[in-house]
Amino acid sequence: MPDTPMRDANAASALLYSSASLDRAGHYRTDTVWIAAARAGEDALFIPYWRGRMLVALEPSPRAVLSARPRDAAMPAVFLGLESGRPVFAIDLSADEAPLEALIGAAGEFLDLRGLTATLPAAQAGLLATAKALLYWQSRTRFCSVCGAACRPERAGHTMQCSGCGTEHFPRTDPAVIMLVTRGDRVLLGQSHKFPVERNFFSTLAGFVEPGESLEDAVRRETFEEVGVTIGAVTYIGSQPWPFPASLMLGYRAEALSETITLDTEEMRAAAWFTRDDLANRRQAGFNLPPKDSIARRLIEDWMAGATESDMRLS
Numbered sequence: 001m002p003d004t005p006m007r008d009a010n011a012a013s014a015l016l017y018s019s020a021s022l023d024r025a026g027h028y029r030t031d032t033v034w035i036a037a038a039r040a041g042e043d044a045l046f047i048p049y050w051r052g053r054m055l056v057a058l059e060p061s062p063r064a065v066l067s068a069r070p071r072d073a074a075m076p077a078v079f080l081g082l083e084s085g086r087p088v089f090a091i092d093l094s095a096d097e098a099p100l101e102a103l104i105g106a107a108g109e110f111l112d113l114r115g116l117t118a119t120l121p122a123a124q125a126g127l128l129a130t131a132k133a134l135l136y137w138q139s140r141t142r143f144c145s146v147c148g149a150a151c152r153p154e155r156a157g158h159t160m161q162c163s164g165c166g167t168e169h170f171p172r173t174d175p176a177v178i179m180l181v182t183r184g185d186r187v188l189l190g191q192s193h194k195f196p197v198e199r200n201f202f203s204t205l206a207g208f209v210e211p212g213e214s215l216e217d218a219v220r221r222e223t224f225e226e227v228g229v230t231i232g233a234v235t236y237i238g239s240q241p242w243p244f245p246a247s248l249m250l251g252y253r254a255e256a257l258s259e260t261i262t263l264d265t266e267e268m269r270a271a272a273w274f275t276r277d278d279l280a281n282r283r284q285a286g287f288n289l290p291p292k293d294s295i296a297r298r299l300i301e302d303w304m305a306g307a308t309e310s311d312m313r314l315s
């Protein structure tokens with residue numbers, strides 16, 4: 001059976017890892033009869049997951065393998081929704097030493113999603129990201145954080161229910177702000193210690209939102225903490241699911257009120273102001289921009305192209 005064709009959701013503006021073409025069909029999650037029939041049906045698609053990796057066939061061009069089926073028909077599966085009308089399930093084979101043997105009709109390799117995103121169809125990248133995010137969360141929610149008893153998947157895998165106290169645990173997403181800080185015709189980019197030193201790339205600043213904090217306040221706090229620059233106006237641009245492992249990146253433009261950089265050397269290797277020409281000539285200068293799958297890259301490239309804030313809106 002060939003893998004299903006999928007339409008690319010709004011390819012002009014879509015960011016990778018969103019699954020806009022997926023109908024989540026949440027009303028089926030509690031309909032166990034429908035779920036069982038959908039799963040047993042011939043057109044069901046399965047997304048295999050193994051220890052953080054996704055199953056991909058590399059030839060003739062990289063594609064997610066969705067047509068294999070689990071040998072164990074009772075294996076727990078998460079119902080992701082309907083893609084072009086076909087039910088899609090995600091299955092976790094992490095307990096198997098040889099995961100391909102647990103599947104019927106599987107050929108391919110389990111690979112890291114981020115290494116593939118330049119070549120996977122965008123709709124597939126979104127589906128795999130959704131599967132990865134949910135199964136990663138399940139794997140970290142095996143025991144109740146209230147009473148310590150074991151949890152089991154409910155609602156077709158979208159909640160984990162405690163077998164002791166009954167608490168229902170919901171999938172978590174960690175919000176992080178990511179901001180293109182500008183002043184006049186320059187942009188402020190930094191290099192975190194988390195970035196591989198050999199890549200030498202400069203990116204937008206970013207950080208996790210803290211409890212009790214608005215997103216705008218998080219933009220201002222993180223910028224000040226990392227580079228000592230104060231921020232005035234903050235404008236929302238768009239968001240990107242970032243399942244590495246469980247974030248949602250919320251993209252902003254932020255206007256700096258000050259220029260002097262005071263680097264937090266615990267977190268940052270370097271930071272500097274750049275003009276558009278500086279960025280256009282980055283190869284000669286010996287530095288890079290962040291990977292093309294990221295909202296950071298999109299924010300920077302849109303600014304380089306002279307986009308206004310309203311041009312940049314990704315929704």
Ligand SMILES: [Zn+2]
Nearest residue numbers: 144147162165
């Ligand atoms: Zn409990």
